[in-house]
Amino acid sequence: MFKKLQFHYKLFIGFSLIIFAILIVSSGLFYFYTGSIVETNIVETQQQTAQKIQEQLELVLSQIDNLTISVNASDFIMNLLENMPDEGEANYFDKFPRVSEELRNYLFSLTALKPLKGRISIISKYADYMDFSNRPDTQNITKNDVRQLDFVKEGMKTEQFKLFLPPHPDEWSNKGTVFSVVRPLRNNNYEIQGLIEVSYNVEALERLFQFKNQSQVLKGVVIDANQQVIYDNFQLGNDKSWLLNTRLASDAYGNYEVKNPQDGKAYVVTFNKPANYDWTILLLEDLTVIQKPIFILRSLTIISYLSIFTIFIIILYIYTKNITRPIRSLKKSVISVNMDSLRLKLNLAQGNELTLLAQAFQDLLDEVKGNMNLMVESQAREMSAHMLALQAQMNPHFLYNTLAVIGAYGIKKGNDEVMQMCADLSDMLRYTIDLDNGQTKIRTEIAHVEKYLKLMSLRFEHYLEYNIDIDESLWDMPIPKLTLEPIIENVFRHGFNDVEPPWVLTVKGYIKERRWYIEMKDNGNGFEAASIEQLKVSLKEGNDFLNPQHFTQSKANGGMGLMNTFMRLHYFYKGEETIEFFNAAEGGAIIRIGGPLVE
Incomplete structure (x- = not known):
């Protein structure tokens, strides 16, 4: 039934339930928290009063x-x-x-x-x-x-x-x-x-339970060391055992609840044992009097939160109705579209995001209509031959042209970033497809990596932080094409998987002892111990790069791209290459490759 409702009502009901749940939880927490504070304050006040009366009694006896x-x-x-x-x-x-x-x-x-x-x-x-x-x-x-x-x-x-x-x-x-x-x-x-x-009139005990700032006399009882009632200022009845509690024997002060069997009233009894004498004051307070402020608080909380919820519901209904009005309008326009006209009936005077989306959708429909006309004409002439040619002769330049169209469309819409992305991706595709002799320079390889990282940073926005620091003396060193990019791509596929951003990637190139090195370091998951051991074993065996079983294991461990890179680097430098991989102490992985300096 909920699925059949309009989006406006789904949005309204969904937000209403969320607000209702929040108000229920917050009101419950507020009620129990403030209620406990009120009850604690009342009990503490009663405890202080009992202590004051006890001190006065001890003063009289003293x-x-x-x-x-x-x-x-x-x-x-x-x-x-x-x-x-x-x-x-x-x-x-x-x-x-x-x-x-x-x-x-x-x-x-x-x-x-x-x-x-x-x-x-x-x-x-x-x-x-x-x-x-x-x-x-x-x-x-x-x-x-x-x-x-x-x-x-x-x-x-x-x-x-x-x-x-x-x-x-x-x-x-x-x-x-x-x-x-x-x-x-x-x-x-x-x-x-x-x-x-030395005797005092019992009125001295009665005055202990009278305070100038209180209009009524507090209910009080005095018991001796044997917990026998020796004085009370109200009618207790013959059976006074209901007043007593085991806490009187174990605790120095505190309170407990009792119920008078004669009238059925519940009381909170507060006591404070004397320091020097054996007479103890018991101060009684009607439980309903203590709970009355809590009941008032509960009623006010319920009324307040119901009022807040009602106001929220009214505001939410008006807001969701207004915010979904363009969606309803767009829905009606899309439903009214037919294959003959492919036109949307829209009121473009609103100027919000949904109106702009509708306009872009209309532009797309116009282009679709134009393409449909071209396709109808093309299919009428050479449908079969054209389809076979497309399937047999897929030209990479189609990708370049497509990226150029997307870039031009980005310029048309005022988005230079899309144009630059298409240009970078086009350069990367050319670099990837144009293998020539399979060799390049570190300068060109680093430029390719920079474009790749630039695209990845646009994709992941603020999640990715990278830094490239290459010694200029390495620019003209020869290297197999597509050596660095697969390693960095492997970091995104495996290293950063299930790792909370920000992701940090550092590419550093330097010369040491007549050899060049490029070190790639990340803060990702790092290598598993089994993967490191397997790769090290494969590197030690030398000629094992072409073993089919090795590639099966490497693929299972997520190291197919790494082994391919290591293999090409091995054959390029004829065994004089440097290949090192290990986990950093602070987390993440480090891959270091290198070779001899070439004059």
Whole structure:
């Protein structure tokens, strides 16, 4: 079906398919490349946010921990706790308010530079209790109540230096939720003399996920070293295992995708493990929010490329229609040609290449018509005799005349290059056919080679580079006719075959030690090892040039022209010739011929 379409539609459909394929490939590459960049930027931003929140969390925990360290390093507090007597069920700090006041003043001095944001609680080894805070909501509790607190039980016998308590109800005020750090206060003998607890309201964790430049609160989760959720700021449900991933145990930072089984939403979880503490921030972002910019990008890409494709199609249709209009006109004119008139009905006002082609075609038709008339007259008179004469007496001058006609036609059309080509080819034919005694001079042979290379350079345009450098002392040296041209022709037939241009050919003539040499070097394929060996064997055998088996092998190896040249050179110089051939180190072949100087 496609073959039956007009050339205009074939051209239009072909270019349309090419443009469509290019747009499809380019749009796909653009979408995936930009999409990956957008997704990477979003993930990197989320990673940076998680790292920033993690650093803020570590800063809060560090402030609390440093405060407990300062208390543990205080000689005043340690001496007080170490020398404190057991007052039974009476609270020592209530019984001796002066001591309590001195302790409060000391704690105030520790927090003077950085105002206390939570509560400091000091507990002696006898469960005496005193707190220091800026909130008057401390409830009255007994020493027995203090002994029943879980962190007091664990802290009084732990071997650890500190305990991190996840968010829990505030046991001192029974109001709100706090998280705290508990540090056993040990003397120089490593005996626990009491505990210090520094607690912050859980609002400090909530503020970590709030940013001034964001209108909504980020979804965040805090897990401990055992990957237990200790805090979250949104509804996770009872089963929180869907949040966890094996990467939390192996990687220092990263992200992974999870799906909430309750609402079916997918999230990207970003984490960044702490450097000094065991609490890790998990930052959750709805996967649809991350993919939304990518979906927008995909829609814009599809719309943009469809618009571009539509514009291209319209422009291409108009262009192909206009560019093929002269072809359609020429086609109609050619179809309308008949043998009676041989005239084209053309509108020659367009002045483009197709119009000039049509004019040249019309000129050819006119010449054909004239030749047809001559042929009809000639055939009516002497058809049989004339045909036999043409077949039996093909005169080489016909070729010369034909080349002369072509050259004249080139002049007529203003193409001097065609005329020169015909003149050079005519001279080469004369040189080839006129064998006389089969001998010439290097001057004449080089002129013949120059014309041949000139024609080949016109044929191959910029692909061929050649250079001829002949010592003038060689001009009058005798040489068999057509010695150099077959060798150079062999380079084009075999040496440059399947070789990427530019092709470089050098012809150099010189005199050395009373002998003349002509060296032909190319950058082609070079000789095969088998061909070199076969030629060398044939040269050593001397009289083997006339062996029919040798010519069969030479022809099979592509060396028929070379062996013919070597044979004629051998007989011309009666064995005193020089014939060398080998591959150049940088690639290509070198053929060197020579003979003795003739006075």
